[in-house]
Amino acid sequence: MGKSSKDKRDLYYRKAKEQGYRARSAFKLLQLDEQFRFLDNVTRVVDLCAAPGSWSQVLSRRLFEEDPENCDQKRIVAVDLQPMFPIDHVTTIQADITHPKTLSKIMDLFEGEKADFVCSDGAPDVTGLHDLDEYVQQQLILSALQLTTCLLREGGVFVAKIFRGRDIDMLYSQLGYLFERVVCAKPRSSRGTSLESFVVCLGYKPPTNWEPRLDVNMSVEDFFRGCDIGRLTIKDELPAYHEEPRSVAEFISCGGLGSFDSDATY
Amino acid sequence: MALRVEQLSHYGPSISVKFHGNYVFAGYGVYVQVYEVFSGKLLNECRVFQRNKVHGLSIKNDTVMVYGARSVSIVSVASLLSSRDQLGLEKLCPEWITSAEFSFDGKTVFLLTSYNKVLCCDLGLVVLKTRAVYGERSILYSGTITVRGTEKVQINAGTVMDGVLVWDLFSEQNMHHLTGHEGSIFYVTASKNGRYVASCSDDRSIKLWDLESGNLLSTGWGHSARIWNLQFFDNDSKLMSASEDCTCRVWNVCQSTCVLTQSESYEVHMSKSVWGLDVDSDRMIAVTSGNDGRIKLTDLKSRSRVGDEIQSFSLEDISAHGMSFSSKEIIKGFFWLRFGLVVITSEGSMIKYNDFNATWSPVFTNHKFRNFSVMTGVQKLNLVILANGVGDILIVKFSEDGSQILETLEAAVPELSKVTNCLVDSFKDDLFVILQSPNPKDHLHCFKINSRSLEVSAMYRFPRPHNFSANCMAYHNNYLLIGSKFSSLAVFSLTDDHQPPHLLNRLLPGDTITSLTFVEQLNDGKCLFSVTDRDGFYCFTAINMETGEAESVLQNRTSKRFLEGAFYDVNGDYITYGFKSNYFESYNETQQFEIMNELCGGSHRQWIFSPNYGSNEYVFAYVKASRLNIRKLHKPTFPQMLRNGIHGREMRDVSLHPGLYGKDQRLFCSGAEDTTIKLNSIEESGESRSVWTFRKHTSGLQRCKFVSNEFFISSAAREELYLWKISTNFVSNPYMKAIATLPTSAKLPDLRIMDFDVRFIEDSQDFVLVTIYSDSAIKLWYFDHKSEKFTLFASGTYETCCLLNAELLPLKDSLLLIVSPSDGHLAIWDITESLPLNVKNGKLQDSFSGVSTISALPPYFTRFLVHRAGVKFLQVKQTDDASCLLYTGGDDNAVAISELKMGKEEHSVTWKILSIDETAAASTVTAGSLIDNGNALLTASVDQRLKYYDIRENRLELKDVMYTTNADTGCLDATSTPDGTLLLVGGVGFSVWRLNSA
Numbered sequence A: 001m002g003k004s005s006k007d008k009r010d011l012y013y014r015k016a017k018e019q020g021y022r023a024r025s026a027f028k029l030l031q032l033d034e035q036f037r038f039l040d041n042v043t044r045v046v047d048l049c050a051a052p053g054s055w056s057q058v059l060s061r062r063l064f065e066e067d068p069e070n071c072d073q074k075r076i077v078a079v080d081l082q083p084m085f086p087i088d089h090v091t092t093i094q095a096d097i098t099h100p101k102t103l104s105k106i107m108d109l110f111e112g113e114k115a116d117f118v119c120s121d122g123a124p125d126v127t128g129l130h131d132l133d134e135y136v137q138q139q140l141i142l143s144a145l146q147l148t149t150c151l152l153r154e155g156g157v158f159v160a161k162i163f164r165g166r167d168i169d170m171l172y173s174q175l176g177y178l179f180e181r182v183v184c185a186k187p188r189s190s191r192g193t194s195l196e197s198f199v200v201c202l203g204y205k206p207p208t209n210w211e212p213r214l215d216v217n218m219s220v221e222d223f224f225r226g227c228d229i230g231r232l233t234i235k236d237e238l239p240a241y242h243e244e245p246r247s248v249a250e251f252i253s254c255g256g257l258g259s260f261d262s263d264a265t266y
Numbered sequence B: 001m002a003l004r005v006e007q008l009s010h011y012g013p014s015i016s017v018k019f020h021g022n023y024v025f026a027g028y029g030v031y032v033q034v035y036e037v038f039s040g041k042l043l044n045e046c047r048v049f050q051r052n053k054v055h056g057l058s059i060k061n062d063t064v065m066v067y068g069a070r071s072v073s074i075v076s077v078a079s080l081l082s083s084r085d086q087l088g089l090e091k092l093c094p095e096w097i098t099s100a101e102f103s104f105d106g107k108t109v110f111l112l113t114s115y116n117k118v119l120c121c122d123l124g125l126v127v128l129k130t131r132a133v134y135g136e137r138s139i140l141y142s143g144t145i146t147v148r149g150t151e152k153v154q155i156n157a158g159t160v161m162d163g164v165l166v167w168d169l170f171s172e173q174n175m176h177h178l179t180g181h182e183g184s185i186f187y188v189t190a191s192k193n194g195r196y197v198a199s200c201s202d203d204r205s206i207k208l209w210d211l212e213s214g215n216l217l218s219t220g221w222g223h224s225a226r227i228w229n230l231q232f233f234d235n236d237s238k239l240m241s242a243s244e245d246c247t248c249r250v251w252n253v254c255q256s257t258c259v260l261t262q263s264e265s266y267e268v269h270m271s272k273s274v275w276g277l278d279v280d281s282d283r284m285i286a287v288t289s290g291n292d293g294r295i296k297l298t299d300l301k302s303r304s305r306v307g308d309e310i311q312s313f314s315l316e317d318i319s320a321h322g323m324s325f326s327s328k329e330i331i332k333g334f335f336w337l338r339f340g341l342v343v344i345t346s347e348g349s350m351i352k353y354n355d356f357n358a359t360w361s362p363v364f365t366n367h368k369f370r371n372f373s374v375m376t377g378v379q380k381l382n383l384v385i386l387a388n389g390v391g392d393i394l395i396v397k398f399s400e401d402g403s404q405i406l407e408t409l410e411a412a413v414p415e416l417s418k419v420t421n422c423l424v425d426s427f428k429d430d431l432f433v434i435l436q437s438p439n440p441k442d443h444l445h446c447f448k449i450n451s452r453s454l455e456v457s458a459m460y461r462f463p464r465p466h467n468f469s470a471n472c473m474a475y476h477n478n479y480l481l482i483g484s485k486f487s488s489l490a491v492f493s494l495t496d497d498h499q500p501p502h503l504l505n506r507l508l509p510g511d512t513i514t515s516l517t518f519v520e521q522l523n524d525g526k527c528l529f530s531v532t533d534r535d536g537f538y539c540f541t542a543i544n545m546e547t548g549e550a551e552s553v554l555q556n557r558t559s560k561r562f563l564e565g566a567f568y569d570v571n572g573d574y575i576t577y578g579f580k581s582n583y584f585e586s587y588n589e590t591q592q593f594e595i596m597n598e599l600c601g602g603s604h605r606q607w608i609f610s611p612n613y614g615s616n617e618y619v620f621a622y623v624k625a626s627r628l629n630i631r632k633l634h635k636p637t638f639p640q641m642l643r644n645g646i647h648g649r650e651m652r653d654v655s656l657h658p659g660l661y662g663k664d665q666r667l668f669c670s671g672a673e674d675t676t677i678k679l680n681s682i683e684e685s686g687e688s689r690s691v692w693t694f695r696k697h698t699s700g701l702q703r704c705k706f707v708s709n710e711f712f713i714s715s716a717a718r719e720e721l722y723l724w725k726i727s728t729n730f731v732s733n734p735y736m737k738a739i740a741t742l743p744t745s746a747k748l749p750d751l752r753i754m755d756f757d758v759r760f761i762e763d764s765q766d767f768v769l770v771t772i773y774s775d776s777a778i779k780l781w782y783f784d785h786k787s788e789k790f791t792l793f794a795s796g797t798y799e800t801c802c803l804l805n806a807e808l809l810p811l812k813d814s815l816l817l818i819v820s821p822s823d824g825h826l827a828i829w830d831i832t833e834s835l836p837l838n839v840k841n842g843k844l845q846d847s848f849s850g851v852s853t854i855s856a857l858p859p860y861f862t863r864f865l866v867h868r869a870g871v872k873f874l875q876v877k878q879t880d881d882a883s884c885l886l887y888t889g890g891d892d893n894a895v896a897i898s899e900l901k902m903g904k905e906e907h908s909v910t911w912k913i914l915s916i917d918e919t920a921a922a923s924t925v926t927a928g929s930l931i932d933n934g935n936a937l938l939t940a941s942v943d944q945r946l947k948y949y950d951i952r953e954n955r956l957e958l959k960d961v962m963y964t965t966n967a968d969t970g971c972l973d974a975t976s977t978p979d980g981t982l983l984l985v986g987g988v989g990f991s992v993w994r995l996n997s998a
């Protein structure tokens, strides 16, 4: 998503500059963590759709600088379509996360170990076709989720950027199958006037009746075939139109009422 | 209470269009609309999908495959032409369908999904086989299927990072991996002849590839924004592109060098994005559709369709018709009459061109009109007027076919030593000719001439006002209205030419007044004129010719154009014309589309734009490089528009005028992200039409509402707020004008006025206005309608958040201000003390006599938390003189009813939440309105749902949920009508509903 000139005057933009973050987005992750404390005690994390890298910076500071112990156990992998300037302690990959090959590359870097935390701040090119934009956004989340099911430890946390559009309740419902608790959280640093929010999925519970299996020839939808969240049926006939399950996630505004609201003009 | 819901009409993005014989099939939201090309008639609208928008259409024989998002349906042409819906046929694919085509024999279909996989299905949509290239399964933004034969099907897939993949369906092998574009590929297609692949991407270029070798042949640059669609046409010799920059362009594909060169550019849509595109190569018509909901036809042969659209002559060409010209002789003036063109040369030769038999012939030569001369005329009367620099005039009246001269008149004004301008107008049998000298002390001389006999019946000498240089004129009922080069207008009376004229100064922001056109006469005798200026502004002014009193009822600015004139055409559309850099351009201002443009070199050329005999036919003639060019605009052989949309970008607010317009129409205003405000009319059927598009704001609209029958207020970023006055008493149209604005603090360039509210002073047109800002500021203003000025009398702030909604509420003897900030609270102020007037029994009283100091707003006396994030809408219903109910909806997906009660002691209030629905929506609740006498609440949310709550028991009792196809659903307004509730919903597009709680 392009930065408009508005961002330049934004309070969070200035704050990011002061604190050495590459983007104001850093505060979104910080405010989410303030609310959910999901970064306490994590050692291995994946940051998807990470460029220019401010989330990775937050993670690097948290995991390595603030707690310099057991560094050899710790790992941060960051992926984006765009190239990223190096960040200390972060392994970066330039790739498309919807490509199954990318996911296997990330898996390789973990050498069979599980991750504690997967996040994705991904936002596709906005075309202006709202339904397509929403679909592609949800596909980014599903791709991230695909990696999550292969890599996240039981009880781990998954956080992803969402745009609360027409079909967001379908996504909540799908995520509900895989996590203990699914919350829609809006950090104060995210504009109230934008539809951006974050889905915070706590307590990963891998499905018992389904074995995730990454295959470079399978799309995300193929991957989730057989899992409860999958839309694919084995039947050959395209099904008639039907409503798919929807549910509304709990809403939490985070960052505290005292913190600045990014819609405000100062 | 059963609710009957009916969607009357809707306007919104149309993503795909397709020609089929004499029809155009258009995907329009969940519908397919079928238009007949030549009549432009909408033959049928058939609903094909429950919720998904139609993104594409593919037609084979008499079958149509419709697809969009994950939905697909195979329907017959006949049923699309006649049935209301075909919902039973809708099937769901597990993935987004990027493209769909019939097989060569039409017995099977191919569905290309967003994960680069093709489902091969039978016509019952049973999957026979799936095909994909091993390992190439990343997401696609675009793709097309080229069916070349039973065994030959090529897939063109556009990825987000890896360029274009071209693969063979049956062998499941990659043919090419075309890399070179930057960013996501937004469209890719192959030519029918099998030679080319064309693609476009985020990088704004078009690339042409050789299908055989996979080599890049050419890159086309030109679009100023992303490109969404590409079509080869005219036997693959041309390529058409459609873009986010609102244009579509034609590119020639050179058959030998394979180079792409742009040949035409058409500005076809408003504000943002053309999506759908198809070309009928036989008829050479393009159809486009876009984000603005418009479906537009464009003539790709606009310069050659009839054959005589463009003609060009030099004097040498003309001499071949048996005339001789001297070597230095040039064309000095020309005028278009009923038979063709009359020309005057620098040697005083008058020649004429008969347009019916394409011949030139001499009229006469008069040496008095050598060198300097001006030619003008009156087409209706078939006469031309020549004036020279020393005050001679010559009028020549022709027979209908131009073969004979019926009358001539030679006259002179000896008092004028020099003449630089000659203006003319006619009315019934009278012709008025004005001569002006360069000496500002000289009078303006006016002949009144009988147009039949060409006898001078009167002569007037008007005193010329200071700083006045006549540039255009109009006669009406014994008055002459003259527009000057210095932005003033003078009304001269013919009954007494000694009287100084009534002067109207600074009518428009620009300098030179370029045209004056009489529009209508009102019952009170005032006359309405349309006035244009060269800087691109136009206005409508009602003038009392006797007293010179005038009121502008509309003023507007065109986009980037110099205006030379404007008029209402036979359909009642307002047509403007003028220059845009080197182009002459004529534009339909009502419907917002370009009628024609001509690269003529600019406004300093000699030119005329005139009607061409019949209705809606025009001629533009100009001299360029010593050639006389005649461009004709025939009445189009097909409609220029199949459907007009509304705004090009998201509608931010909508407001219905409280009264009726005419017998059964209503007016409403809409404000959008595209920075325009539209004044629209709506019929009982729900069909609506934009009347005016105002370009007053410079940033996206935030709020707009009618605050009375007469006043409308709009607000936006940069602290912009305008008070508009609407006039509905004219026959020609409703008119609206911004009459007042607020002074800005200019502290922050981006400061937005998020909302406002108004309370009128009892029995007065004056009112109190509160404005709230994105930096937490609150300001209170008094509007004095006599001086049309706002005075700031109090200001203050809330905490540090953006404020979203404001409501002024008089309770007993105090005035409360309720504000909803983005922190989820409702904050209450008692602003009675800050008011420079009194509040009694819930009414604002007394007149205002000015303020000496701006008082500081006290801090809010209470606030309470209702929502967990910004409160997006706030509606207030007073229940008695000490309490009210507050209806709110928020970014936290919730809708709530709270009660507020004033206690006996000062500033003691109690409040409680009576009812809250925490999961009222899956996304932000953006708008709400009390309807049905306050018995029901209607809400709109970004998840595209409208909810109807029964609130009679002060509980939110959900009665009905409606689904709207307008994404980014952000505003609504409703009013009671004899048939129930009329509801307007805006977002990306807009829809009209009727609700009946019978």
Ligand SMILES: C[S@@+](CC[C@H](N)C(=O)[O-])C[C@H]1O[C@@H](n2cnc3c(N)ncnc32)[C@H](O)[C@@H]1O
Residues within 6 Å of the ligand: A001, A022, A023, A025, A026, A048, A049, A050, A051, A052, A053, A054, A055, A056, A079, A080, A081, A082, A095, A096, A097, A098, A121, A122, A123, A124, A125, A140, B160
């Ligand atoms: C809002 S930015 C992320 C900002 C980042 N969290 C930070 O704090 O600096 C969104 C990113 O998503 C990336 N993206 C979009 N689609 C992607 C895809 N298919 N694969 C990988 N990255 C993608 C974009 O390139 C973009 O850099």
